[in-house]
Amino acid sequence: MDSFASAAPRLPHPQTPGRPCSIAAALALVGEKWALLAVREVALGNRRFDAIARNTGAPRDILTTRLRSLEAVGVLERRRYQDRPPRFEYHLTVPGTDLLPVLQMLAAWGDRWVSDEPPVAYTHQDHEFAAALMCGTCGEEAVAGTVHAHVRAEGWDRRGPVAAAEGN
Amino acid sequence: MDSFASAAPRLPHPQTPGRPCSIAAALALVGEKWALLAVREVALGNRRFDAIARNTGAPRDILTTRLRSLEAVGVLERRRYQDRPPRFEYHLTVPGTDLLPVLQMLAAWGDRWVSDEPPVAYTHQDHEFAAALMCGTCGEEAVAGTVHAHVRAEGWDRRGPVAAAEGN
DNA sequence: GGTTGATGGTTGGAAAATCCAACTCACCAC
């Protein structure tokens, strides 16, 4: 896992208000509708600007800024596939590919709670795929209520900022 | 699973541009930074407006509109815990609780790629929790590249809208 | 009786981001 994590460089750490939290950090980098939908399209194999714009419905100018930002952050890579005129394709980096489980979970939630019938079905190897959360340590499914948070960040606990009873 | 899904009512189906997709639908309902961070805080047990505002860093007026929207959508429930003056607490509904795997995946991604060291650690039962995507059908971990999409939505395929070669 | 603090918000106004339609520029095929 250490060797895997070092296989690609770390992404820039954004400034987030509130509690120090990897969820907030992740959202600051990729947590925007059009950004995630662009990643979805690239994952589906649609690597070109026009296809991404059409299939997501994103305004073209917004999409431009999102693609630039995803590239700057290291989630997408922009590759020139021809010169004269210059044309580009977007590809997932390693961190970008690692976002797909997040999208799978979102799709599963949407399928369960909002879509009448799944607009997209997923298969795992040869059978129907049903997304679930797994604990990689024990190999079992992590059922609701069995995962607990332990706040490590200095000056914070579960309730919020610690009163910091120093000298005051 | 069928009986589980019917245990709570379905959420409103939002209008989304682009490809019909449960990811887009989910993002339309809950895919906004402050909304997801509010859900995070409620999941941590911080159910009151002031605590959520402080711990997320969200502007209070924005937080008000997000909480109202999450309530309207059916992700949160707003409970009065005293009258005179009226005071409220926010609780996760069943669909809201079902969002936690999404947050776990986001946290895992942030831990892996952006946070220097995890600001929050998670345990599963008594051991360290390592989030992974599982295929509920076969019980195995869904490794990158083993899950494939099949577009079912009428008029669309993986590449985009179908040319609709009728009579043309 | 006045002040402070907690709680759960509103309000006003400035700043920023979004959305939309139209436009560009370079090339290719017909």
Next chain:
DNA sequence: GTGGTGAGTTGGATTTTCCAACCATCAACC
């Protein structure tokens, strides 16, 4: 020379966000 593809830009109107300050209700303190 007309139309199409591809990858964006541009201008301008509309929305949304952000921020700080404010408000109301009650309890406790002094």
